[in-house]
Amino acid sequence: MARRVAEHGEADLPWTMAAETMAAAVSPARGYALADEAFALVEPARTGGVVLRTLVVARQARGRGLGRRMVEALAGILPGQDLLIAADTPEDLAPGFLARTGFERTAIAQFEMELDLSERVAAAFDEKKERS
Structure with missing residues (x-):
């Protein structure tokens, strides 16, 4: 997963999504691939x-619906x-994609x-100085 993020992700991804962070992900986080062209990492939420x-x-x-298909596959x-x-x-990371796939602000x-x-x-x- 980390290798794919490094290869295909944007250079300025937030640290929470960066390849180095993905490389440190451990169970129960899970990585998924779709047609070796779309990659997702998910983990259980506390809530x-x-x-x-x-x-x-x-x-x-990109532009062929693979992101949407990955969300559908995860469902x-x-x-x-x-x-x-x-x-x-970050709010500006992929607002159009998120809206088109049905994500709603909460x-x-x-x-x-x-x-x-x-x-x-x-x-x-x-305090230490006074005691000396």
Whole structure:
């Protein structure tokens, strides 16, 4: 799978879809190929369903419906499962394809938090210095 993503994927794929990330994928992630021209990697979602991590169509085969056929094949292989696109997927990656194949935007419950460790490191250093 990783070799196919490296060979046929765009050079600027997000890190979550890059060949190096695909090479590190382990069970329960599963890779699928269609006619050796379309490739997908899926993994179970924590909330149920299956996350489509990557779907790549060989450059010479694009525009022939292989991406759609791969989604249909996944529906047959994974009956009754929802096929999800992760929230960290860039919105502009393939909006036309996603809409044409029936993907719909959903609300997400996601937030981002930050902890500035530099203050803690400085405080710990000062505390250690005082004890010396």
